[in-house]
Amino acid sequence: MRGTAMLPASKSESNRALILQALAGGGTLTHLSEANDTQLMRRLLAHPEAEVFDAEDAGTVMRFLTAYLAVTGRRTTLTGTARMLERPIGVLVDALRKLGANIGYLGREGYPPLQLNGFEPGAATTLAVRGDISSQFISALMMVGPLIPGGLNLQLTGHIGSRPYITMTASLMRHFGAQVEVRDRDVRVAPKPYKPADYTIEADWSAASYWYAMVALGPAGSQIHLPGLRRQSWQGDQAIMYLMDPLGVHTEFVADGVILRQAPAKERAGHVAMNFTDCPDLAQTIAVTAAATGVTVDMVGLESLRIKETDRIAALQNELGKFGASLTAEERDMFRVSAPQLHVNGQSVATYHDHRMAMAFAPLALRGKIDVETPAVVRKSYPFFWEELRQAGFKM
Ligand SMILES: O=C(O)C1=C[C@@H](OP(=O)(O)O)[C@@H](O)[C@H](O)C1
């Protein structure tokens, strides 16, 4: 396999930039993501007086808008898909209530849908927030921090997952003129207003992971050029370049992006350990690629996978099993993915309303025929994924 593949722009950067642009009252965003999550955020922000905000299945939209709408004093309802109503939001609601937001639960306590009933700045500006459920709660609070009279001081407690997304939030906030410091468990945001700024969004490293998988599984000598990725990135999922090295993919930065090259098979590891605490969205790509390349991977840091678009651990276990691979729980929160022999012979892969299930399993088509159920799920982050595969020579 050879050629160039186009990536969507980062949906994490895009969705932060849209909130910051709204709070700053201007600035031009270039290369906003085509992802449904981003297009949805853009549409919802364009109608701030709406009576109901439907975040669909987009975690960042649900969490970031909750903080944005609450602190800007809106009276409105926030809801989402059936799965979104199972994804927790209590940590964020508790924190916003302490800051002065009046928020009620319309269904189950701790989960959407939410009723927002205005904002009266309270006395609290220092809050303890747990970091082990979703970093999106912390990012959401940080972005509204400059609007809180007296600023905001978050003390993060417990195990902190997805930390690079917190530092990405801080970096983008600074780009829009905010004063923010992140030191270990201490996050401080000054009550200094945002200023309009222009920003060009980088390509999406999480989306790039599927091309790493294709280079790993393609014929000897496979290589792919991915324009739009930067060496200096705010995306923690740039870690894919290190995680894929033992699975036989080398990364070279070129002027306009990266070139991925398959390494000789003898350079692949036999058994490696990897930690996904900082990059949970890469876990599915690695699990499938490891199974297909015969590398055993001990995976830790998978806790948050249970509360994403689906229970991604259960989904991986079911679908890997269809190919003769396994993801088994071992001691101390470790999961081992292994496959003595992978059989790809026409299996149908269920996708569980999860874009990453579809895209992580798609590269198995390089080893035989597969059916991916409900392929349109990719629209959440990478709507033209199948089109790019066709361009790369896949028969569909
Ligand atoms: O802030 C963000 O843009 C994201 C944070 C991560 O979620 P968690 O913090 O819930 O792990 C990640 O999985 C998600 O795809 C995007």
Ligand SMILES: C=C(OP(=O)(O)O)C(=O)O
């Ligand atoms: C977990 C994801 O998104 P979100 O939490 O924003 O719905 C994802 O894109 O893998």
